[in-house]
Amino acid sequence: MNGGNGIAIDVKGLSKSFGGREVVHDLSMQVRRGSIYGFLGPNGSGKTTTIRILCGLLTPDSGEGTCLGYDIRRDSEKIKRQVGYMTQRFSLYQDLSVRENLEFVARLYGLADARGAAREMIRRLGLSGREEQLAGELSGGWKQRLALGACTLPNPQLLLLDEPTAGVDPKARRDFWNEIHALAAEGLTVLVSTHYMDEAERCHEIAYIAYGHLLARGTVEEVIAKSALTTYTVTGDDLNGLTSELTGKPGVDMVAPFGTSLHVSGRDVAALEASIAPWRQKSGLRWQQSSPSLEDVFIELMGRSKDNFQ
Amino acid sequence: MSAVDRPAPAQGPAPVHAIRERFGFLRRSYAMLIKEFIQLKRDRVSFAMIVMLPVMQLMLFGYAINTTPHHLPSAVLLQEDSDLARSILKALENTAYFRFLYEVHDVDDFDNLLKSGKVLFGVEIPRGFERAVRRGDKPALLVAADATDPVAASAAMGSLGMIVQTALKHDLYIGDPPEMPFEIRAHARYNPAASSSLNIVPGLVGTILTMTMLIFTALSVTREVERGTMESLLSMPIKPVEVMFGKIVPYVLVGFLQAFLIISIGVGLFGVPVLGNLFLLALLSTLFITTNLSIGYTISTVVQNQLQAMQMSMMFFLPSILLSGFMFPFAGMPTWAQYVGECLPLTHYLRIVRAIMLKGASMQNLRFDTLALAALMLLAMTIAVTRFRRTLD
Numbered sequence: 001m002n003g004g005n006g007i008a009i010d011v012k013g014l015s016k017s018f019g020g021r022e023v024v025h026d027l028s029m030q031v032r033r034g035s036i037y038g039f040l041g042p043n044g045s046g047k048t049t050t051i052r053i054l055c056g057l058l059t060p061d062s063g064e065g066t067c068l069g070y071d072i073r074r075d076s077e078k079i080k081r082q083v084g085y086m087t088q089r090f091s092l093y094q095d096l097s098v099r100e101n102l103e104f105v106a107r108l109y110g111l112a113d114a115r116g117a118a119r120e121m122i123r124r125l126g127l128s129g130r131e132e133q134l135a136g137e138l139s140g141g142w143k144q145r146l147a148l149g150a151c152t153l154p155n156p157q158l159l160l161l162d163e164p165t166a167g168v169d170p171k172a173r174r175d176f177w178n179e180i181h182a183l184a185a186e187g188l189t190v191l192v193s194t195h196y197m198d199e200a201e202r203c204h205e206i207a208y209i210a211y212g213h214l215l216a217r218g219t220v221e222e223v224i225a226k227s228a229l230t231t232y233t234v235t236g237d238d239l240n241g242l243t244s245e246l247t248g249k250p251g252v253d254m255v256a257p258f259g260t261s262l263h264v265s266g267r268d269v270a271a272l273e274a275s276i277a278p279w280r281q282k283s284g285l286r287w288q289q290s291s292p293s294l295e296d297v298f299i300e301l302m303g304r305s306k307d308n309f310q
Numbered sequence: 311m312s313a314v315d316r317p318a319p320a321q322g323p324a325p326v327h328a329i330r331e332r333f334g335f336l337r338r339s340y341a342m343l344i345k346e347f348i349q350l351k352r353d354r355v356s357f358a359m360i361v362m363l364p365v366m367q368l369m370l371f372g373y374a375i376n377t378t379p380h381h382l383p384s385a386v387l388l389q390e391d392s393d394l395a396r397s398i399l400k401a402l403e404n405t406a407y408f409r410f411l412y413e414v415h416d417v418d419d420f421d422n423l424l425k426s427g428k429v430l431f432g433v434e435i436p437r438g439f440e441r442a443v444r445r446g447d448k449p450a451l452l453v454a455a456d457a458t459d460p461v462a463a464s465a466a467m468g469s470l471g472m473i474v475q476t477a478l479k480h481d482l483y484i485g486d487p488p489e490m491p492f493e494i495r496a497h498a499r500y501n502p503a504a505s506s507s508l509n510i511v512p513g514l515v516g517t518i519l520t521m522t523m524l525i526f527t528a529l530s531v532t533r534e535v536e537r538g539t540m541e542s543l544l545s546m547p548i549k550p551v552e553v554m555f556g557k558i559v560p561y562v563l564v565g566f567l568q569a570f571l572i573i574s575i576g577v578g579l580f581g582v583p584v585l586g587n588l589f590l591l592a593l594l595s596t597l598f599i600t601t602n603l604s605i606g607y608t609i610s611t612v613v614q615n616q617l618q619a620m621q622m623s624m625m626f627f628l629p630s631i632l633l634s635g636f637m638f639p640f641a642g643m644p645t646w647a648q649y650v651g652e653c654l655p656l657t658h659y660l661r662i663v664r665a666i667m668l669k670g671a672s673m674q675n676l677r678f679d680t681l682a683l684a685a686l687m688l689l690a691m692t693i694a695v696t697r698f699r700r701t702l703d
Contacts, residue, residue: 055545057702080547091542095352096345107341108546112328114341120325134352150542155326 008189011065025212038203039193046212047193084151088162094136109154125149141172161192210305231265231292236285249275342556384431385412387420392440450495511576512663513636527606528619550698565599585670598659604690611697630656
């Protein structure tokens with residue numbers, strides 16, 4: 001096995017267009033082995049397309065790179081053996097039982113004891129007693145669990161998970177993430193796309209992609225620091241009125257309500273402070289400078305990218 | 311199911327499974343094949359279709375063909391009211407083939423009855439018929455048949471002359487003449503050529519197999535695409551040719567079962583002979599089944615969705631029925647239609663199955679058609695494997 005340099009995914013300049021629309025633009029990224037890499041971005045930002053390029057389901061129009069040391073253009077058959085891909089939509093056979101689905105996957109990958117491997121996975125997933133149930137009859141949480149089980153059955157080195165927790169309840173989400181951390185601890189590399197900020201914060205590294213462009217990457221702390229965003233948290237009365245008054249003022253890049261408070265952020269500290277000065281003394285409002293949350297950073301990034309690319 | 315009965319996440323390291331590299335092709339095709347079998351088993355409707363379709367078609371077609379129809383609605387155009395005319399009508403009705411529903415005196419009424427389909431037969435007794443018979447002029451008794459359904463008409467037509475003669479033998483009025491005292495002139499209207507019923511049961515074997523085999527595989531790939539399972543299948547290490555074998559092999563067995571069913575019913579219920587070698591018939595039927603499955607599979611790699619797959623199957627199925635020699639005699643078709651017919655597997659299989667069942671033909675006689683079937687199969691498979699998209703591009 002080559003690629004033992006500690007890098008699982010190393011791609012440069014990936015681009016992909018569909019019908020003249022560029023879905024992924026000049027995307028470069030590196031993912032360390034054994035890490036959990038979060039892939040964030042709004043709907044239609046090119047996350048799924050990037051994941052499909054990485055596992056050989058799509059050919060990039062331009063760009064190059066390696067996945068587990070194999071060339072993503074030439075060695076897609078070899079990559080497929082080592083990669084478990086969990087699709088956004090449940091893509092196991094709904095009219096096959098839990099056991100039959102797992103045995104099918106085990107046979108396709110040529111596991112020596114397909115039945116034994118399936119039995120072991122059923123036990124591991126806690127699906128004992130449900131093995132003869134049709135996959136289509138499982139609830140959302142169980143389906144997602146089964147899909148993850150099917151991906152990990154052939155002992156892949158890399159897991160590509162495309163919004164695996166969409167539409168799953170919080171308890172199941174937490175269990176799922178515990179499982180992912182357990183797998184990463186065993187040396188598996190995990191690339192996971194998500195919309196949830198709490199999930200992003202559980203990743204070792206994150207990348208933010210919008211409209212096909214990779215806008216930020218690094219650890220959560222790095223991304224926040226690099227955003228150079230100054231954020232004030234405002235609490236008090238009539239925050240709705242304040243929102244409309246502050247929006248669009250020079251230096252105010254983002255005004256976003258967070259529960260009972262309001263986050264006012266901007267990159268240009270001086271301009272921001274000048275703009276909010278008239279309201280800082282207003283009675284009934286409490287201003288406090290705070291560090292921006294990941295969500296602040298992303299919403300600001302999304303707003304900025306909209307200006308640039310739409 | 312609620313979140314409550316969900317167990318804690320799995321603990322402990324994932325087991326590492328041994329992987330066998332040898333015979334990968336067979337292993338992966340086998341994985342696909344088992345999966346297809348299970349899905350087929352779960353799909354009750356398709357399963358019912360496998361058995362019910364041939365049985366129903368055979369019963370409907372077969373009985374309509376092989377049972378001699380009785381009490382066919384008939385009309386008589388009576389231009390003279392004589393005892394002889396009455397005797398002949400009585401004799402015709404006694405055969406149980408005819409049932410006289412209308413008695414008309416006008417030629418136009420007579421024609422209209424036939425045209426409208428109210429009657430299948432019309433007997434015309436011309437004016438001065440009895441006198442002509444007595445004079446020994448051998449006048450003509452006109453029997454007009456609606457031969458748009460030749461099968462229905464032919465049995466009654468064939469036995470007409472003999473029946474009338476036998477019936478009138480004991481008629482004192484005529485006595486026991488050495489020959490027919492009058493001539494029966496039969497007109498098969500609308501469709502002068504009648505096809506042989508024995509041709510149809512062997513033909514049905516081919517037609518039913520074409521229809522069911524095409525549809526089964528024509529849906530197979532598009533179904534995976536529509537259900538979203540193709541995305542995961544493509545991300546796994548399986549090759550297009552392995553997917554194809556895995557999807558075709560289960561249906562070869564299904565088709566074989568169907569062929570067996572149809573031929574058994576044909577032999578058992580309709581008395582169609584199998585003069586040739588049964589093993590040869592089974593072998594060449596399997597080839598024909600595989601050819602159709604490959605074509606169906608090719609369709610499924612070309613179309614976008616299941617509806618298109620059905621439409622394209624029909625577009626292939628219709629010319630198969632019309633130009634293969636099932637519906638019309640192959641030799642009677644124009645040259646261009648014969649060329650098209652030669653490109654259809656059903657044409658070759660009809661020759662094979664008719665020749666083996668009815669003429670006792672051997673492999674020696676069927677070399678050309680066997681090769682043609684094999685060539686069509688290989689062509690379809692090649693197109694399918696090259697058309698199969700390995701990526702979602």
